[in-house]
Amino acid sequence: xxxxxxxxxSVVTPEGSAYEGQAHHVVAPAFDGEMAVxxxxxxxxxxxxxxxxxxxxxxxxxxxxxxxxxxLQVAGDEVSILAETVIPSRDVDVEQAHTELTEAMGTxxxxxxxxxxxxxxxxxxxxxxxxxxxxxxRNAPTADQILQKPVE
Amino acid sequence: MxxxxxxxxxxxxxxxxxxxxKTMQMIATAKFKRAFDRAVAARPYTDKLTRLxxxxxxxxxxxxxxxxxxxxxxxxxxxLAISSNRGLCGGFNANATKAALQAHAALLERGLDVExxxxxxxxxxxxxxxxxxxxxxxxxxxxxxTFAEVDVIGSELLERYAxxxxxxxxxxxxxxETAARQAAVVEQVLxxxxxxxxxxxxxxxxxxxxxxxxxxxxxxxxxxxxVRLHVFQAFLDSAVSEQTARMVAMKSATDxxxxxxxxxxxxxxxxxxxxxxxxxxxxxxxxxxxx
Numbered sequence: 001x002x003x004x005x006x007x008x009x010s011v012v013t014p015e016g017s018a019y020e021g022q023a024h025h026v027v028a029p030a031f032d033g034e035m036a037v038x039x040x041x042x043x044x045x046x047x048x049x050x051x052x053x054x055x056x057x058x059x060x061x062x063x064x065x066x067x068x069x070x071x072l073q074v075a076g077d078e079v080s081i082l083a084e085t086v087i088p089s090r091d092v093d094v095e096q097a098h099t100e101l102t103e104a105m106g107t108x109x110x111x112x113x114x115x116x117x118x119x120x121x122x123x124x125x126x127x128x129x130x131x132x133x134x135x136x137x138r139n140a141p142t143a144d145q146i147l148q149k150p151v152e
Numbered sequence: 153m154x155x156x157x158x159x160x161x162x163x164x165x166x167x168x169x170x171x172x173x174k175t176m177q178m179i180a181t182a183k184f185k186r187a188f189d190r191a192v193a194a195r196p197y198t199d200k201l202t203r204l205x206x207x208x209x210x211x212x213x214x215x216x217x218x219x220x221x222x223x224x225x226x227x228x229x230x231x232l233a234i235s236s237n238r239g240l241c242g243g244f245n246a247n248a249t250k251a252a253l254q255a256h257a258a259l260l261e262r263g264l265d266v267e268x269x270x271x272x273x274x275x276x277x278x279x280x281x282x283x284x285x286x287x288x289x290x291x292x293x294x295x296x297x298t299f300a301e302v303d304v305i306g307s308e309l310l311e312r313y314a315x316x317x318x319x320x321x322x323x324x325x326x327x328x329e330t331a332a333r334q335a336a337v338v339e340q341v342l343x344x345x346x347x348x349x350x351x352x353x354x355x356x357x358x359x360x361x362x363x364x365x366x367x368x369x370x371x372x373x374x375x376x377x378x379v380r381l382h383v384f385q386a387f388l389d390s391a392v393s394e395q396t397a398r399m400v401a402m403k404s405a406t407d408x409x410x411x412x413x414x415x416x417x418x419x420x421x422x423x424x425x426x427x428x429x430x431x432x433x434x435x436x437x438x439x440x441x442x443x
Binding site: 010080 | 190193194196197198200201204207208298299303360361362363364365367369370373374377380381384
């Protein structure tokens, strides 16, 4: 069974389905780091963060998406991913992400709620840049961009 | 009897109107299909989210608490009225406005401070006519609402609810039930009704899910999403209903025009014949007088 076991993956957004099909395995950006799901995974529900969803199809070809926030559910060999923003990795707009990053950096934030919101924007922008860099091999973020923390 | 020439002119203008309404009907049909597909495309997401929330509610237990579920003493409420930017779609806008007005009156009766957000030029104008001035007007959302566009409104409402600025949110829109049935409804978006535990999860097929981080936290993440989805769904439904309403309105307008053309043509033929008869009898009369 393990040989030809496959996952049934569906990625759905409020505007429609982004991916529907069989997969060998899936790597998803959980809120605290990436996690991989292979067939025979235990049933699970996880909150997702900003990052890249990598689906490796049964024929070995990959399909990558950028997604921000959402939830992943594994039940049996079915993987359902619910997310509001799903963009194919190669369509991620790096320039826009850079602009957003600079903008978020420049916005003063006071109090826990605002700081959280800004951290979220920063994470989102950084993840976009990272994903775009990986998909094209260009525009890879520099260590500075990843490490730079907002001024408190 | 009217002059044949005047009738002919009228027939021509009715024909032109029929051409326009026929075209509008066809456009509405095409747009309806697209809007319908979009509304259907959102369904898997809605279903999965609802089922997941049910499952999580079951796991989190009945003591689960979340700010979005709190029923606080309402002071300020928001009424979101959704209709379209364009007219010529039968009773669509009028019905949506009527539902919004009724909700508005009911909320005022409860002694609440009501803020009206109007989405669509038509509903804003009609509310103004009834002396209900919308505090905010959104007219940029066209017949293809995207999640990002609508989410701006939904997120803002959520934020204001979280700040305690707003205590209740209601939405008045046209719900798309079937192609033949749409109804103007008013629904409460916030605070949420406590999620019902999923029946399937409780009975038999209970699996031991790993919750990462925990059922409560996942539920807390999902509840705002379901609120935003509710608002988005309202916009999608409204868009589909608008096109259906326009299709029906333009169909009957075309039918009426065709019938009118038939009547006018008959009237024209008759009056032409009468005129010829009159002229003939005049000539014959004239000739007879000469003899």
